[in-house]
Amino acid sequence: MLVSAKDMLNKARDGHYGVGQFNINNLEWTKAVLQTAEELKAPVILGVSEGAGKYMCGYTTIVGMVKGMINELGITVPVALHLDHGTFEGAKKCINAGFSSIMFDGSHYPIEENIKLTTALVNTCDILGISLEAEVGAIGGEEDGVVAMGECADPAECKQIADLGVTMLAAGIGNIHGKYPENWPGLSFPTLEAIKAAVGDMPLVLHGGTGIPAEQVKKAISLGVAKINVNTECQIAFTAKVREYIEEGKDLTGKGFDPRKVLAPGVEAIKDTVREKMDMFGCIGKA
Numbered sequence: 693m694l695v696s697a698k699d700m701l702n703k704a705r706d707g708h709y710g711v712g713q714f715n716i717n718n719l720e721w722t723k724a725v726l727q728t729a730e731e732l733k734a735p736v737i738l739g740v741s742e743g744a745g746k747y748m749c750g751y752t753t754i755v756g757m758v759k760g761m762i763n764e765l766g767i768t769v770p771v772a773l774h775l776d777h778g779t780f781e782g783a784k785k786c787i788n789a790g791f792s793s794i795m796f797d798g799s800h801y802p803i804e805e806n807i808k809l810t811t812a813l814v815n816t817c818d819i820l821g822i823s824l825e826a827e828v829g830a831i832g833g834e835e836d837g838v839v840a841m842g843e844c845a846d847p848a849e850c851k852q853i854a855d856l857g858v859t860m861l862a863a864g865i866g867n868i869h870g871k872y873p874e875n876w877p878g879l880s881f882p883t884l885e886a887i888k889a890a891v892g893d894m895p896l897v898l899h900g901g902t903g904i905p906a907e908q909v910k911k912a913i914s915l916g917v918a919k920i921n922v923n924t925e926c927q928i929a930f931t932a933k934v935r936e937y938i939e940e941g942k943d944l945t946g947k948g949f950d951p952r953k954v955l956a957p958g959v960e961a962i963k964d965t966v967r968e969k970m971d972m973f974g975c976i977g978k979a
């Protein structure tokens with residue numbers, strides 16, 4: 693069953709571990725993440741960016757696919773289907789399509805506009821039992837063609853958004869999407885501590901989970917992060933293994949050209965990445 697992310701994140705916050713959001717791109721991705729979560733008895737969040745949503749033929753297709761897989765694969769762990777970095781329009785579409793969790797990313801608006809639009813979604817999500825993530829302070833890097841400069845969120849603004857009654861809050865603390873550059877100074881823990889002090893109990897979300905050193909991720913969890921988003925790392929792992937298969941000429945022997953065979957090593961690589969991250973986040977066995 694699809695569930696809101698609220699309970700799993702509140703439990704993670706109280707238990708001092710993190711729940712992974714793994715972004716999905718297609719059927720193989722979704723199956724790999726769900727099977728690994730079930731194998732490790734870990735709660736999981738499937739993230740869908742608007743770009744990936746279009747690629748997978750729209751939100752209703754995704755809801756159908758995910759619900760079908762949960763049923764057919766006998767998935768018993770809590771699964772939230774979550775819009776990642778949604779626009780206001782995208783959020784409305786996902787709510788109508790049956791997503792169990794929404795991120796409205798109003799971080800690029802002036803704070804007053806972010807508050808206005810987030811407020812409009814709070815009551816609807818509350819009534820429908822859908823978890824709502826808001827964002828303050830843009831996450832750096834590039835995702836789906838949206839480029840943002842890294843910034844650290846203002847704790848006072850974080851409090852203003854948290855007080856609206858959202859379920860969880862993404863706040864920039866020097867994290868960026870995609871690969872971190874050589875000269876990345878690392879996460880700003882003083883910023884995280886100030887945000888946590890301002891927002892109290894609110895579970896915090898760490899975007900840009902790819903390539904953050906384990907000790908920094910663990911410290912962030914100890915300071916109030918309850919959800920960590922991972923996308924690029926699964927993509928890199930998947931593509932490297934598919935490349936290896938083709939470069940070794942395995943598609944040229946026997947029935948090696950069968951797409952199920954071509955993609956299989958990539959799927960295993962996604963599973964390995966998800967296992968490694970779940971171990972790092974401490975959520976194994978928490979379902």
Ligand code: 13P
Pocket residue numbers: 715739776777868869870871898899900901902921922923924925
């Ligand atoms: P990465 O692609 O850097 O792992 O970030 C994922 C993310 O934050 C999705 O919102």
